[in-house]
Amino acid sequence: MTEKQATTRGETAGPTEPAPSGRDEVPDGGADVARVAAAASPLTVLGRAAGTIWSVPKARVGLILLAVFVLTAIFAPLLAPYAPTDNSFGRAEGGSAAHPLGTTTAGEDVLSQLIYGSRVSVLVGLVAGFGATLIAVLLGMSWGYTRGFAADVINFFVNLFLVIPGLPLMIVLAAYLQGGGLSMIIFVVVITGWAWGARVLRSQTQSLRSRDFITAAQFSGESSFRVVFREILPNMTSLITGSFFGAATAAILAESGLSFLGLGNTAMVSWGSMLFWAQNSNAILTGQWVLLFAPGLCIALLATSLTLINFGVDGLSNPRLREGKGR
Numbered sequence: 001m002t003e004k005q006a007t008t009r010g011e012t013a014g015p016t017e018p019a020p021s022g023r024d025e026v027p028d029g030g031a032d033v034a035r036v037a038a039a040a041s042p043l044t045v046l047g048r049a050a051g052t053i054w055s056v057p058k059a060r061v062g063l064i065l066l067a068v069f070v071l072t073a074i075f076a077p078l079l080a081p082y083a084p085t086d087n088s089f090g091r092a093e094g095g096s097a098a099h100p101l102g103t104t105t106a107g108e109d110v111l112s113q114l115i116y117g118s119r120v121s122v123l124v125g126l127v128a129g130f131g132a133t134l135i136a137v138l139l140g141m142s143w144g145y146t147r148g149f150a151a152d153v154i155n156f157f158v159n160l161f162l163v164i165p166g167l168p169l170m171i172v173l174a175a176y177l178q179g180g181g182l183s184m185i186i187f188v189v190v191i192t193g194w195a196w197g198a199r200v201l202r203s204q205t206q207s208l209r210s211r212d213f214i215t216a217a218q219f220s221g222e223s224s225f226r227v228v229f230r231e232i233l234p235n236m237t238s239l240i241t242g243s244f245f246g247a248a249t250a251a252i253l254a255e256s257g258l259s260f261l262g263l264g265n266t267a268m269v270s271w272g273s274m275l276f277w278a279q280n281s282n283a284i285l286t287g288q289w290v291l292l293f294a295p296g297l298c299i300a301l302l303a304t305s306l307t308l309i310n311f312g313v314d315g316l317s318n319p320r321l322r323e324g325k326g327r
């Protein structure tokens with residue numbers, strides 16, 4: 001057999017075997033499926049969102065501040081040198097080694113009260129912020145998606161709460177429900193703090209309602225509940241997160257304001273009640289300015305931390321707002 005015949009016979013002998021690829025190791029494209037599943041997992045999405053927020057310098061400062069306050073609230077019994085209601089010390093003492101921030105006119109350690117007071121503000125901010133955001137999401141998205149009588153009813157209630165001034169309404173409710181403790185404060189803040197978030201979410205829902213993927217979901221026979229909370233809700237994550245931080249900030253300030261006015265439980269140690277008792281004891285006139293300055297500074301820093309985190313949340317929905325990255 002000549003060399004030419006051998007070559008021709010080799011070409012027509014049959015199909016050649018394909019070159020080995022990665023498919024022999026994981027049949028049926030298993031590696032690709034696993035990669036897609038991992039990319040779509042909630043932990044991966046949450047990690048990417050956290051990385052985006054952390055990449056914004058302002059949000060990074062806010063996260064650090066918030067972490068300090070949360071850890072202080074959790075480990076308050078370990079960090080506080082004394083019990084917050086222990087009044088066995090000297091009255092109206094200045095700063096010393098035993099009492100770095102001095103004592104109150106009732107003989108209580110100011111630093112211990114400041115540490116324990118973080119528990120109330122952090123708890124009210126997170127719980128009331130979550131409650132107000134939950135109501136805003138349920139009513140705002142339902143209001144934006146539905147039409148007819150149901151939308152008119154929601155529109156009436158939202159506009160009603162938007163027209164009524166928030167602070168007077170909180171004062172009236174807190175005065176009427178006085179004695180309810182921390183749960184009363186949370187209830188008042190939630191009832192008065194959801195309307196603005198609902199209106200914003202309604203506008204975004206109306207914008208998404210006309211998109212092609214929503215129309216496709218409707219034609220496929222999906223229920224309105226599934227369309228709203230399965231198709232529309234994931235596209236509004238950053239907006240809802242920003243609404244939560246805004247509601248939490250308002251809740252912290254509202255709780256402090258109501259406690260300062262004496263409408264909360266004045267026997268409970270909080271930053272607002274510290275301001276209330278400092279005002280009643282004329283702390284400024286007696287030179288105990290730290291009784292007003294310390295809790296006021298903590299309230300401002302905690303509210304500022306949530307506001308700074310919002311800058312990072314804005315970067316989730318609009319990449320052009322992300323700082324620290326090349327444009």
